[in-house]
Amino acid sequence: MEIIRLNNYSFMYPKATVNAVDSMDLSIQKSQFVLVCGQSGCGKTTLLRNLKKEIAPHGKSSGEIYYNGTLLADLDAKESASKIGFVRQNPDNQIVTDTVWHELAFGLENLGLPTPVIRRRVAETAHFFGINAWFESDVFSLSGGQKQMLNLAAVMAMQPKLIILDEPTAQLDPIAAKEFLTVLRRINQELGTTVILSEHRLEDVLSLSDKVLLMKDGASEFFGSPKQLIENMAEQPNHVFGKALPSASRISLALGEKTSVPVSVREGRAWLKSLANGTNFDEAEQTITSEKKAPVLQTSDVWFRYDESFVLRNFSVVVNSGQMMSIVGGNASGKTTALSVMAGLLEPVRGTVKLNGKRLSKYKKHEIYKNNIAKLEQNPKTMFACDTVLADLVEASDNEDKRREIIAQLGLSGLLEKHPYDISGGEQQKVALGKLLLMEPKILLLDEPTKGIDVYAKDELAEILKHRCTLGDAVVIVTHDVEFAAEHSDECAMIFNGEVMCRDKARDFFAGNMFYTTSANRISRDIIPKAITPKDVIDACKEKQLFLK
Amino acid sequence: MQRKATILKIVQPITIVLCAALLVAMAMLDVQQTALLSLAVVILAMVPYFLRFERLRPKPRDIVPIVVLSVIAALGRALFTFAPNIQPVTAIVIISGVVFGSQAGFLTGALSALASNMVMGQGPWTPWQMLAWGLIGYVAGVLSSTIVFKKNVFLLIYGFIASFAFGLIMNVWNVYGFVENASWQAYLVSIAASSYFDLIHAISTVVFLGLIAIPWRKKLLRIKQKYGMDDIGQESQSTSRHSV
Amino acid sequence: MKHIFHLYYPAVVFLYIMAALIFSMITLNPVCIIISFLAASGYSIYLNGVKSYLKTLRFVAVMFVIISIINPLFNHNGVTILFYMFDNPITLEACLFGMASGGMLACIFIWFTCYNKLMTNEKFLHLFGKAMPTIALMLSMILRLVPTTRYKIKCITNAGKAMGIQAETRRKRIAHGVRASSILLSWTMEDSIETAESMNARGYGVAKRTSFTAFKWSPHDIITGVIITALVGAVIYMMIVPFNTYVYYPTAGGELIAPIGIVGYVLYAILLCFPLLLELRETIKWR
Structure with missing residues (x-):
């Protein structure tokens, strides 16, 4: 039985000249697990949103979409709301109410269901998703993974036949992401709910899917089983998508x-x-880089706390110029706090932070951030104060030559006239980074820079950062993304419970880890x-x- | 549904006038227990506004700007607790009314008061503040459809006047809540006593309007346009829009 | 801290605290004021702790003194003239009345500290959710956004600092505040649009909304509700006749301790101390 059918469906945004979704024919069977992938901007999100009429974007469309044999546009509002569920990328923004139980009930209240029915469904759902323990919690106290689980549960409480998920794990750390996918698989297998999922992290999700839709420029480039997809890729060794496998x-x-x-x-x-x-x-030969790098930023025996318990304990690292260092660690391990201390935003309770051999507290505030340290916050939106990208860059520096150089270096020329909120997450990241680079820092601190961006954007970011390193800058990133850290950094440190547990050359670091390591290392270990x-x-x-x- | 909402639209200003008359009558007739009665009257005055908003069946996109602005206003107020009467609430409420219409203006005002007191503690003054800020937002919305508000200067002037109007309303509470026999004299004394604080309030409102709220107007209008939001309750014609 | 009313149905809690507030507002009988003051103080200490109560008390005491002084200055009713000030008579009755209204207001303020603790936002939303579902939902959204927005403000300030945006002079500080506020507005607004879409996606507005609540009437709630209602009824009767026999003008006086009045006072005290009595019973039971 078909649950979704697209007949020659096209969609164009207002003021656009090309179709965002282009003559798409597609048939999705009931209870299938369908993965939608493709480079950022290939039309994944537009396609998915067109499948849910309540949030379909404005624009011109042609062709038809059928749900269960009914034209989507003719579908009863109640039916459409309850039978097709939608979960998006950002865990925070989808939550409407202030408590977990109220959020679970929200959709059911909208459908006008009586209290006893809601009571039962909420209880059932909470049980299935294992959220009994935080059922009465305030939404704000939840972790990102829990919030996203709540979003999924709140949609599932409405008992949909089809759930559409638009990069739901992009903002989660790897462990929460895996947990989320496991639950998704259970929903698909135990309840028979059809799942349409778009993802750019294929590592874990490809083996779960029945069908894969690969999109390119709004059109379907490939639709078939994962096996077929990979065989297909085998024939085109230079396909851009090969990297994402x-x-x-x-x-x-x-x-x-x-x-x-x-x-x-x-x-x-x-x-x-x-x-x-x-x-x-043989043991891979170590190319020992004998050139001694100069330490530029140094923390020694730093302790820090917000309240009673210490977040950082004896946190000591050395950052060298011309090197990229990754600090990895789980949730609540103190990574972000460590970065803030290194940036001089938080004053350590004990211990010292030295910048170029001089204690950070001895510097005047503006000296620290002028041609010295710059920190990129997790969310680039914290940095957009103006109405165009260009204006935002000008805010950072009014030196035109410098600006032109950075714009060229980061490939921002196509974005300058756009509003910072109208560009993609990866592009926002680049613009924010551009703003920082215009301050001409010598030490770049980045908090989760790969969060929510796809492989191509990650590669671009890596190139930019490596280029900074060759210019002699020091780069420190704090990340969950072990693949990125392994591939690009010179040195890695693992922080656990506020302390640096081990610190090594990236290769030795991951080769020595058993659990906290890359997939390639897991495959080739032994x-x-x-x-x-x-x-x-x-x-x-x-x-x-x-x-x- | 729509008819009832339209009736309520007319009822709104009438209730305000009636309630004001009731308050005056209370003073003239030497009614006892004025604190409680006046509170009841004030709550009554707000009912048509809330009811109309409910009847209009606002869409999520009409709701969220009000919620966001109320939250920012409440946090802004909490931020300036160290300096009494310097707060951005009045300015934000005015801008909300100007950009999103009179209904949204009233709701922003009332909810800002309620929300900020949820942070700082409720008291018998809560309904009075709700009404006072609500009316400031409402009138701002009404005036925004006239040409007057096209010029920022008038916005500033309105902010200045509105801040004093806020003081006038809160002084009614001071009289009914704290003084035994409400009288014109007591009211005037109360006004005189609070005039310094009202002046600070007015100046701070003008400053906040000039620095923050007026630049916000542009940003809010952009968002309003980008996502196709309407003024709620302005009997919009664009019912054909299929999305939100 | 968990208190017994934490577990009760919101309407019962609301009935109690409203009765306490309204009765305190409408009676100027000195004994009633004292009862109310003691009950409110006891419950406030129980709910908020001594420290918080003393803070309230300090504020309330100042207010009491001011009102006690101001009333006789403006009110010249009463016959017992104590002295003249600016050619105006200051009367004993007006002084007493001032103290009574000061005491009354003090009670209201203290009761409000209890109200804030008892009527949690959840309970408040439950009570008004049915009559005004949209407004109730908006309040819930506000409660959700307050901590989130506070967190965003922190992020923005940090990002600004790390970009070298420092507040050295007052003028700069204002400029940065303006900049931060504008970032905050765009950020929260754009995010909230996503929230609006999430509401639509889950069928907001497709049907007449019902209000789900985690609260459920239990027999216990009903019994308690009936007892409180009965007490309220009795006290209303007392308010109309026996308590009103005390007057301030022209001369302060009246039957303060008539037999029926004493019964009334006891009932009034039981009503106001009701939750404390429940707590007491619970403590005894569990010992």
Whole structure:
């Protein structure tokens, strides 16, 4: 049975010249788990929103969308609201009321259901999602992962037949993201609810899906099973989307596998084992960089607390110029606080922060942030004060040459006349970074810079940051994103319970970790020592002449 | 539904006049227990506004700006507790009325008062503040449809006057709440006593309007346009819009 | 701190606290004022702690003194003239009346500290949610946004600081405040549009909204409600006749301690101390 059918559907935004969704034909069966992917701006979000008429964007459309055989436009309002659920990226903004139980009941109240029915449904839903423990909590006290779970639960309380999710895990840390996907899978399998999910982090989600829709420029480029998708990719080795595939698939595709491409870490490990077949890989040679880097920012024995309990305990790191350092760690490990202390925004209770050998407290405030330290907050929206991107950049610096240079460096020229709120998350990130770079800092501190941006934007960001490093700047990022940290940073530190537990060269760091490591490392552990990125694995195998022809 | 809402629109100003008359009558007839009665009258005066808003069946996009502005106003008020009577509420309420119409103006005013007192503690003064700020927002909304408010100067003047009007209303409470026999004399004394604070309030309102609220007007109008929001209760014609 | 009324149905709690507030507002009988003051103080200390109560008391005492002084200055009713001030007679009756109204207002203020603790926002929303569902929802949204927005303000200030935006002079500080406020407005407004869409997506406005509540009437609530109502009825009767026998003008006096009056005072005290008595019973039960 079909639940969604698109007949030659096109959609164009007002004032646009090209279709955001272009002659799409699509058929989605009941109880399927469908993954929608594609580069930012490919029309994923527009397509998904067109499937839910309450939040369909303004614009011109042609062709038809059917839900369960009924034209979507003719669908009864109550039916449409309850049978099609929608969850979006930002966990915070979707929550309407102040308490968890009220939020669960919100949709049911809208449908005009009597209290006993609501009471029952709310209880049932809370039970299924395991939110009994925080049922009476204030929404504000929840973590991001809990908030997103609440959003999903609030939609599920209305008992939809179809749920549409637009990058629901983009703002979550990896553990919360996995938990969210696990619940989503349960909903799909145990309740038979159809799921349409868009994601850019395919590592965990590809193996869950029945069908994958790959979009490009508003059109469907591919629609089929994940297996077919990967086989399809095998035929086009230079396809841009290749980068977004799970590590296991990337490794095996690069090594010439065409037919049984692994998707999950587990499959990848088995595949690699049979390929390696007992080959002895030597310890990768350490290219010891003898050039001594100068420490520019140094914390020693820093303690900090907001209330009774200490958030940072004996936090000590050294940041060198020309290097990118990643600080990784779980939720509430003190990462963000550590960054704020390093930026001089918080005064440590005990211990010192030294900038260029001089204590931070000895500096005048404006000296710290003038050509010295700059910090990028998690949310770039904290930095947009003006009505156009250009005006915002001018606010940071009125030196035109400098501005032109940064605009070129970050590729912002197409955005200048736009309002900062009308551009994508990745673009906002770049503009905010541009504002910071215009202050000509020597030390860049970034809080979760890869949150919510896709692989391509991440690569671009990495390039920009690496370029800064070659100019001699020091870059410190605080992140959940181990893949990014492994691939791009020179040095990694893990913070746990407010303390730096280990600090090492990125390679040694991840190779030494068992749980907190990259997928590529999980796949190749025990087979290839110290391989932490897909590239490491591929290079090591190629060196040993291990690849399929 | 719509008819009732229209009737309520006419009822709103009438109730205000009636309630004012009632308050005066209370004073003239030497009624006892004025504190309680006057509170009841004030609450009564707000009923038509709230009811009309309910009847209009506001859409989420009509609701959220009011909520957001009320929250910002309440937090702004909490931010300036150290300096009595310097607060941005009046300015924000005025801008809300100007941009989103008289109904939104009233609601922003009333909810700002209620919300800020949820933070700072409710008291018998809450309904009075709700009414006073509500009316400031309401009148701002009414005036916004006239040409007068096109010029920012008039907005500033209105802010100045409105702040004093706020003082006048709160002084009614001071008289009925604290003085045994309400009389013109007591009211005038009360006004005289509070005039210094009212002046500070008025000046702060003008400053906040000039610095913050007027630049906000542009931003709010952009958002209003971008998301196709209407003035609620202005009998808009754009019912054909399919989305929100 | 959890108190017994925490568990009761909001209407019962509202009935009690409104009775306490309204009765305190309408009676000037000195014994009633004293009873109300003691009951309010006791309950306020129980709910808010001694520290918080003393703070309230300090404020209330100042107010009491001011009103006690102001009334005789403006009111010259009464026959017992104490002395003349600016050619105006200051009467004993007006002084007493001033003290009575000062005491009454003090009671109201203290009762309000109890009200703030008892009528949690959740209870308040439940009571008015049915009559005005939209307004109630908006209040709930406001409660949700207050902490979120406060957090946003913090983020914006931090971002500004780390960009080298420092408040050194007063003029600069104002400029930065203006800048921060404008960022805050755009940010919260744009975010709230997403909230509006989330409301639409979940069917806001498709049907007549019902108001769900986690509160449920239990037999216990009904019994308590009936008892409070009965007490309220009795006290209303007392308010109309026996308590009113005390007058301030022209001469202060009246039957303060008539037999029926004493019964009335006891009932009044029971009503006002009702939750405290419930707490007492609970404590005994669990010991």
